Amino acid sequence: MYRKTWMEVNLDKIENNLKTLKAICNKRIIAVLKADAYGCGDIHVARAVVEAGAQMIAVSSLDEALVLRNEGYQGKLLILGASEASDIPMMIKENISCTAYSMDWVKLAIRQDCHGLNVHLKVDTGMNRIGFRDIHELNQAFSLLKDAQCSMEGIFTHFCCADSDIDLTNKQFARFKEAVESIPYTFPWVHCDNSDATAFFKEDTSNACRIGISLYGISTYAKDLEYPISLYTKVFMTKHMHAGETIGYGATYTAGENEIIATLPIGYADGFIRANQGRKVYVDGEYATVVGRVCMDQTMIHINKDVPIGTPVEIFGEHISLEDMANELHTIPYEIICLISGRVTRRYIWHHQIQDEENSRLVKSLQSR
Ligand SMILES: *Cc1c(COP(=O)(O)O)cnc(C)c1O
Numbered sequence: 001m002y003r004k005t006w007m008e009v010n011l012d013k014i015e016n017n018l019k020t021l022k023a024i025c026n027k028r029i030i031a032v033l034k035a036d037a038y039g040c041g042d043i044h045v046a047r048a049v050v051e052a053g054a055q056m057i058a059v060s061s062l063d064e065a066l067v068l069r070n071e072g073y074q075g076k077l078l079i080l081g082a083s084e085a086s087d088i089p090m091m092i093k094e095n096i097s098c099t100a101y102s103m104d105w106v107k108l109a110i111r112q113d114c115h116g117l118n119v120h121l122k123v124d125t126g127m128n129r130i131g132f133r134d135i136h137e138l139n140q141a142f143s144l145l146k147d148a149q150c151s152m153e154g155i156f157t158h159f160c161c162a163d164s165d166i167d168l169t170n171k172q173f174a175r176f177k178e179a180v181e182s183i184p185y186t187f188p189w190v191h192c193d194n195s196d197a198t199a200f201f202k203e204d205t206s207n208a209c210r211i212g213i214s215l216y217g218i219s220t221y222a223k224d225l226e227y228p229i230s231l232y233t234k235v236f237m238t239k240h241m242h243a244g245e246t247i248g249y250g251a252t253y254t255a256g257e258n259e260i261i262a263t264l265p266i267g268y269a270d271g272f273i274r275a276n277q278g279r280k281v282y283v284d285g286e287y288a289t290v291v292g293r294v295c296m297d298q299t300m301i302h303i304n305k306d307v308p309i310g311t312p313v314e315i316f317g318e319h320i321s322l323e324d325m326a327n328e329l330h331t332i333p334y335e336i337i338c339l340i341s342g343r344v345t346r347r348y349i350w351h352h353q354i355q356d357e358e359n360s361r362l363v364k365s366l367q368s369r
Contacts, residue, residue: 001345001357004234004310005266008317009040011350013228014215015052020224022053025198025209029053030078030191032212033068034060039271039337040216040229041346041358043071048350049215050075056189058210062087065096078120078154080210082130085109092117097153101130106141110148119145120154120189123179125172127160135182142183154189155180156210162196163220169201177205196220218323218333229337230317231344233266234310235283238303247300248292252277260303262288264313267297271339272315275329282319284311 022029031054037045046057046068056076059065062083069077078097085108091098097118100106109117121142124131132138146152157176161168176192190206195214199222213219217227241247241255255261262283266272274294280287281301288301301313316325316336326333345359 001347001359001362003265003343003345004236005264005270005343006232006345006347006357007040007340008230008232008347008349009044010226010228011044011048011348011355012352013217013226014040014045014048017215017217017225017228018049018052018054018211021195021198021209021211021214021222024222025193027206028055028189028208030056030058030189030208030210031215032058032080032194032210034058034064034080034212035338036064038212038216038334039340041348042068043073044346044348044350044356044358045215046071046073056208062091062096062098066090066094069094069096085112088112088114088117099130099156100141100145102132103137103141106144109150110144114145115149117150118153119150120156121145121152123155123157123176125157125159125175125179126168127158127172129158131157132179135179138179139183142185146185152185152187154191155183155187156189156191159192159194159197162194162201169197173201173203173205177203180205198222213334216322216333216337227317227322229322231315231340232317233264233313233315235262235307235313236265236309237263238306238309239263240306246292249295250293252293253291260306261291262301262303262307262311262313264299264301265297266299266315267295269296269341270344271336271341272299273329273339279325279328280320282314282317283307287319288313 031049033042036042058078058080060081065077083098099122100119101122122131124133159169191208192206193209195211198209217225239261241259243257245255247253276290276294279290284307288303291302292300316322322333326336342360347357348355
């Protein structure tokens with residue numbers, strides 16, 4: 001890596017978080033690694049969660065599933081989202097499980113050779129996204145797929161408010177239980193709990209939990225989770241301002257007497273969005289403020305004392321939590337980490353050592369040289 005802006009991903013801590021949650025729910029764990037493991041690098045996180053005991057990995061699309069297969073992950077792999085029925089031959093060939101989510105999909109699917117396709121039925125219990133709302137239709141879909149020689153591997157639902165509304169979660173769960181019990185068949189995989197439900201919701205209908213965000217230490221209920229990810233950059237220039245001079249596009253900030261401004265190689269193209277203007281970063285033992293507009297590739301901060309070129313700057317991590325950053329930006333931690341772009345180098349720590357520094361775009365370009 002040449003540009004000094006990097007996201008640190010501590011895979012040991014991700015493993016510990018998985019083990020903590022597995023001990024709480026005492027069920028099999030499906031690690032949800034969609035969107036490149038929430039921006040953290042799917043194959044790296046995959047290796048760690050498998051080592052920690054995850055027995056299935058879930059992603060959102062066939063494209064994401066194929067990335068993991070191509071990178072060498074050979075274990076159980078489920079597409080949670082919608083897939084095209086026309087892609088069934090590929091899913092069979094690569095042994096990737098898919099989700100049956102509507103009668104339209106089922107009808108298209110059974111027109112093809114489905115022999116050996118692993119299917120999880122999606123029950124919509126109130127999220128109203130994908131899935132069967134009607135139990136009769138769900139049963140019909142089950143029979144059609146089973147008759148078409150699909151392997152009926154699982155049944156699942158997704159809670160919309162596990163972090164905030166226990167009554168609604170209970171209602172959704174009751175519908176799910178009813179749906180599962182309406183089908184005279186024992187599914188190998190029955191799953192409904194996301195991270196937050198895994199940490200507090202006690203039920204014995206499901207036999208596996210799907211955890212995503214809590215791998216990264218974020219949880220409404222679980223204590224004792226660790227924070228594995230941090231985002232850093234480095235100061236590459238400082239300058240002393242005269243009173244009245246302005247900073248950046250739009251001249252939105254005017255310096256007072258003897259202000260020191262440091263420039264950082266991070267901007268909105270890295271996922272450090274413009275709404276960060278006015279927020280804090282942490283540098284050389286104290287907090288500093290982002291002043292002026294965040295640019296595409298650079299950001300200016302106001303510091304109280306001059307620091308050497310190359311001084312590290314924490315965007316979030318030990319001193320600024322991801323949760324605080326999300327609150328200040330009126331969003332959720334998921335969005336912050338998913339937005340950290342491919343331009344930012346990922347530094348992996350695993351087995352207490354720096355394993356790999358990866359800048360995916362640079363790596364790809366070197367491979368094609
Ligand atoms: C994203 C997702 C999850 C994981 O949710 P977290 O809140 O990150 O644990 C689980 N199930 C489905 C269907 C999802 O889309």
